[in-house]
Amino acid sequence: MTMTLSIALAQLNAVVGGLDANADAILAARAGAAGADLLVTPELSVIGYPPEDLVLKPALVEAAMARIERLAAATADGGPALLVGAPLAEAGRLHNAMFLLDGGRIAGITRKHDLPNYGTFDEKRVFSPGPLPGPLAFRGTRLGVPVCEDVWTPDVTECLAETGAEILIVPNGSPFETGKDDRRLSLAVARVSETGLPLVYLNRVGGQDELVFDGASFVLNADRKLAVQLPDWDEVVQMTHWTRSAIGHHWTCAPGTIAPRDEDPADIYHAMLVALRDYVNRNGFPGVVLGLSGGIDSALSAAVAVDALGADRVWCVMMPSPYTSRDSLEDAAECARLLGCRLDTMGIGPAMAAFDTMLAPLFAGKAVDTTEENIQSRIRGLSLMALSNKFGPMLLTTGNKSEMSVGYATIYGDMAGGYSVLKDLYKTTVFKLCEWRNHHHPRLGVGPKGPVMPQRVIDKPPTAELRDNQKDADSLPPYDLLDRILIGLVEHERSAAELIAEGIDPAIVARIERLLYIAEYKRRQAPPGVKIGHRNFGRDRRYPISNAFRTA
Numbered sequence: 001m002t003m004t005l006s007i008a009l010a011q012l013n014a015v016v017g018g019l020d021a022n023a024d025a026i027l028a029a030r031a032g033a034a035g036a037d038l039l040v041t042p043e044l045s046v047i048g049y050p051p052e053d054l055v056l057k058p059a060l061v062e063a064a065m066a067r068i069e070r071l072a073a074a075t076a077d078g079g080p081a082l083l084v085g086a087p088l089a090e091a092g093r094l095h096n097a098m099f100l101l102d103g104g105r106i107a108g109i110t111r112k113h114d115l116p117n118y119g120t121f122d123e124k125r126v127f128s129p130g131p132l133p134g135p136l137a138f139r140g141t142r143l144g145v146p147v148c149e150d151v152w153t154p155d156v157t158e159c160l161a162e163t164g165a166e167i168l169i170v171p172n173g174s175p176f177e178t179g180k181d182d183r184r185l186s187l188a189v190a191r192v193s194e195t196g197l198p199l200v201y202l203n204r205v206g207g208q209d210e211l212v213f214d215g216a217s218f219v220l221n222a223d224r225k226l227a228v229q230l231p232d233w234d235e236v237v238q239m240t241h242w243t244r245s246a247i248g249h250h251w252t253c254a255p256g257t258i259a260p261r262d263e264d265p266a267d268i269y270h271a272m273l274v275a276l277r278d279y280v281n282r283n284g285f286p287g288v289v290l291g292l293s294g295g296i297d298s299a300l301s302a303a304v305a306v307d308a309l310g311a312d313r314v315w316c317v318m319m320p321s322p323y324t325s326r327d328s329l330e331d332a333a334e335c336a337r338l339l340g341c342r343l344d345t346m347g348i349g350p351a352m353a354a355f356d357t358m359l360a361p362l363f364a365g366k367a368v369d370t371t372e373e374n375i376q377s378r379i380r381g382l383s384l385m386a387l388s389n390k391f392g393p394m395l396l397t398t399g400n401k402s403e404m405s406v407g408y409a410t411i412y413g414d415m416a417g418g419y420s421v422l423k424d425l426y427k428t429t430v431f432k433l434c435e436w437r438n439h440h441h442p443r444l445g446v447g448p449k450g451p452v453m454p455q456r457v458i459d460k461p462p463t464a465e466l467r468d469n470q471k472d473a474d475s476l477p478p479y480d481l482l483d484r485i486l487i488g489l490v491e492h493e494r495s496a497a498e499l500i501a502e503g504i505d506p507a508i509v510a511r512i513e514r515l516l517y518i519a520e521y522k523r524r525q526a527p528p529g530v531k532i533g534h535r536n537f538g539r540d541r542r543y544p545i546s547n548a549f550r551t552a
């Protein structure tokens with residue numbers, strides 16, 4: 001009977017569709033885990049997660065199996081076995097599967113049983129559920145391998161325990177979301193309590209389009225005590241050492257490294273940083289360009305970009321109009337100086353005059369209104385896209401979730417671009433993150449230490465500066481009230497009546513609900529942006545554009 005095991009946990013950043021790179025990374029992790037009996041990798045580690053409809057291509061599934069065979073062959077050297085994730089085509093069905101590779105062959109396969117089909121997940125669209133699984137025999141012990149969603153309910157783990165599993169190993173592709181780490185731990189504790197088995201929770205790291213994965217893998221012993229905690233965000237290979245008791249033959253993981261976890265709002269900042277870094281790099285952009293207005297949203301966007309990519313890959317452009325204040329010019333310049341990035345100034349006055357002249361015959365007799373304000377925004381978007389096209393950097397948009405919720409963003413103007421790091425951040429969170437970044441240096445950041453924006457950027461009343469003396473408060477309620485309403489309507493699907501019962505002005509609630517619904521067409525045309533909260537616009541919240549329902 002095997003009495004000891006060494007299990008290496010490979011918290012990897014797989015590239016969706018990058019099969020050779022992923023296989024190479026798995027083999028490199030295996031080489032770094034000399035002496036281990038088993039190296040475990042996250043869910044779908046061979047093809048990257050989530051693959052979405054890419055996995056419906058038979059050529060991808062065939063290529064994945066070729067990499068599985070390559071990885072299996074590598075285990076013929078007597079070194080660590082591998083537990084890796086890949087799609088499995090079987091009897092006309094496609095499964096999300098984990099492959100146990102040992103001794104030069106496929107020694108076992110388990111198929112994901114519970115397929116998530118909510119929020120950002122759409123696995124029932126592409127995969128078929130596997131049967132309730134039994135354990136995999138491995139070198140004198142039996143491993144239960146529930147895959148990600150399989151541990152969010154008790155059925156799979158109870159089946160594994162009843163059929164003889166001795167250790168639960170859970171490969172995951174679990175995206176970051178504020179507060180989710182506590183929910184993961186609570187679920188793991190529940191599964192351990194129900195089965196009496198120790199549990200390994202292994203998650204991936206890195207950005208994939210609108211999702212970002214924070215890792216934070218861990219091991220719980222059967223007494224529910226934390227034995228090992230891997231760090232957030234980092235690719236690491238962590239060895240864990242296991243001993244079987246002489247009486248009862250129960251497995252226990254020896255106490256190991258307990259890495260500190262990010263606190264709020266450091267976790268949010270790192271999520272934005274990692275998501276932007278991987279999006280820009282994996283799509284082949286040399287860097288980013290963005291409009292730096294002297295306001296808080298663009299200041300935070302620039303700071304995240306510099307921390308993610310380095311100052312030499314961030315190009316800021318100040319585009320003043322006749323309405324731009326001296327304070328804004330000074331604040332933009334100081335932001336760029338503190339960050340160490342390039343700043344160019346390109347006035348839009350001539351373009352505004354040209355549009356006025358061009359449209360004058362058609363606009364005759366009409367008063368100046370938001371049309372002219374939107375033209376300014378679109379001039380800026382057009383100009384920034386021209387720089388992106390000519391020189392190659394991706395245009396980074398700077399709008400926040402509060403604005404996008406109520407349509408206070410200009411389609412084809414400040415919404416133009418390739419990615420938005422603030423897309424899932426309410427304005428009140430923007431303020432909090434700016435204060436935090438001015439007093440802290442993110443652990444993964446490559447930007448400068450110390451403040452990254454003047455305090456005046458945080459303190460001054462927000463304004464788009466599209467007309468004389470304009471303030472956001474002229475047309476919106478204060479942001480603390482606005483965000484309270486939006487969090488109720490968007491994150492928790494509360495009715496207007498529930499919010500009004502809390503003492504909020506009925507007229508304000510009704511107006512915000514209306515603005516939220518009628519701006520859906522804009523959000524459908526917005527660039528992608530990293531998911532931070534419970535319900536981001538797009539993958540989590542899919543509302544009809546034509547919608548007559550109101551609760552107020």
